[in-house]
Amino acid sequence: MFKKNDFDNLIDRKNSRSEKWDSTEEMFKVKDLLPLWIADMDFKNAPLILQALNQKINHGIMGYSIFPDSYYESTINWFYRRYNWKIEKNSIIYTPGAMMGLSIAIQAFTNEKDKIILQDPIYPPFYSIIRSNKRKKVLNSLKLENNHYEIDFNDLKKKVILDNVKMIIFCNPHNPTGRVWRKEEIEQLGDICIDENLLVISDEINCDLVFPEYKFISFASISKKFEENSITCTSPSKGFNLSGIPLANIIIPSSELKTKFNVMKQKYGILDNNSLGSIALETAYNKCEDWLDDLKKYIKENLEFLKKFLVSNIPEVKVINPEATYLVWLDFRGLNYNNQTLERILMNEAKVLLWNGIHFGKSGKGFRRINIACPRLTLEKALNRIKDALRKNIR
Ligand SMILES: Cc1ncc(COP(=O)(O)O)c(C=O)c1O
Structure with a gap:
């Protein structure tokens, strides 16, 4: 072992x-x-991931692949077992990477010149993905007090009422500050977004790396209302070091949002095809x-x-x-x-x-x-x- x-x-x-x-x-x-x-x-x-990948490679054929039921089951079980978040199979949408999922969401749910809120300091590619999609960023900068970052809710309330603010990219755990947002913080943010009609893209790809003293709570797991107003980016890539095999599951419980997302995904020609990624995910979530x-x-x-x-x-x-x-x-x-x-x-x-x-x-x-x-x-x-x-x- x-x-x-x-x-x-x-x-x-x-x-x-x-x-x-x-x-x-x-x-x-x-x-x-x-x-x-x-x-x-x-x-x-x-080691068990490497073993499973080697087995696939040794089989010797790298043709088109499918995502079997076991892929969805391992994802559903992982999030329920570890984070008490119940995900339905038909809410899980594959994309080759979280940033690809984010870009599809930006295109599916906003228009050019629409504004998207970021909570800086923030993962730099969020800026470039907004820019390259010709959307505009609005900053709701985090407050640094006593060496600890907090959300500035007063500022957020002011910003969400600006014209054309359509979306927030919420990062939990937050990169780079390392904050794991508490339930009250997520609730406050989610309520503001529902009141002002802002769609929440919750990037949770670092959730498996939360230290044991802190509790990770997925945005969508808080309530049905939050679930219906969110798109969550998940991936085993951060916790299990699999970034070279681009793979993310975008969780979209709302059937209306899911349909729009899938139409945009199809425009990119993305097929559910990633044999090494799906094997790595299943092994990670089931055995590691x-x-x-x-x-x-x-x-x-x-x-x-x-x-x-x-x-x-x-x-x-x-x-x-x-x-x-x-x-x-x-x-x-x-x-x-x-x-x-x-x-x-x-x-x-x-x-x-x-x-x-x-x-x-x-x-x-x-x-x-x-x-x-x-x-x-x-x-x-x-x-x-x-x-x-x-x-x-x-x-
Ligand atoms: C918060 C966050 N989102 C997205 C990504 C990139 O994800 P992917 O490689 O799946 O596109 C990273 C990578 O570090 C990240 O920290």
């Missing part, structure tokens, strides 16, 4: 077609960068719960390591304590560097690639997102590089 210390294994991902490891040198023109940015993990997949729980323990230990390291060595850099995920939002503002100087120190001197906060919106200025889903030795190496580079620059 799976051994806990497998997460410590240093696996060389260079020359493995990894975006994180193989694209950075060309993109940033810096050699030997340690990439702690894109959200995938430097850990080997769960223990692996996921061990993974979260390891990530939590990495988080503690990161916090201790910063307190002892770079106390000016503050950790925004995440309630979920391996993405940690770091507040570098205490160092008083401008963006360019900090980027030079981190990228060119420390040679550590963190995701620059400015890409998450203006509210991300002075922040960086670090990905701690790596063996502890890699994390330690990156932090030491940052510490040494900052020391050299002390003014």
Whole structure:
């Protein structure tokens, strides 16, 4: 069976077609960068997933595939067992990735120039998907108080009544702040959206990475009204590190919304065809719960390591304590560097690639997102590089 210390294994991902490891040198023109940015993990997949995929590959034929009943059953059971959310089989719609699902939803339910609310700082591709679909973003920036992000409900109420605001992209758990929204927060947001006729796209693809002290509640699971006014993006890709096999299930309980979504999905020519993805999902949801729980323990230990390291060595850099995920939002503002100087120190001197906060919106200025889903030795190496580079620059 799976051994806990497998997460410590240093696996060389260079020359493995990894975006994180193989694209950075060309993109940033810096050699030997340690990439702690894109959200995938430097850990080997769960052994049972690899075994199931190998079995399919060894069968030897990669023809068109179907999603059998067992695919839907494993999805339904997973969300009920773990999150007490009852999903009907006919609410589950496959798309090759959550961003594809989001883009289809934007096209199916809004028109050009319509406004869509984002709660920044937020996952950068949300901005580009709104822009490329010729919609307009409206920001309901999160409030940062005592190192903790909260929704600004007064501001949200003001924004939802603007002309042509049709949709909100709600991110739970929130990337990059790591917030797992509490039931009261989700209820308040959902009620405002129903009152003002705003459709909620709830991106929940990080839900499997919520730490045990916090409770994940799916937006749609709150009430029938919320269910009917929402589209939820789910995927095993984050929790089980399967992003290279694009796969998402978009959950749409309302039959009216489902029909519109499917019409748009058909326009893209998307077929329900992904043999490796469907096998990986079923194996993950049916057989890899223990692996996921061990993974979260390891990530939590990495988080503690990161916090201790910063307190002892770079106390000016503050950790925004995440309630979920391996993405940690770091507040570098205490160092008083401008963006360019900090980027030079981190990228060119420390040679550590963190995701620059400015890409998450203006509210991300002075922040960086670090990905701690790596063996502890890699994390330690990156932090030491940052510490040494900052020391050299002390003014
Ligand atoms: C909140 C969120 N949504 C969507 C995605 C991308 O999902 P996909 O690769 O399935 O399009 C990510 C990836 O990190 C994410 O964090």
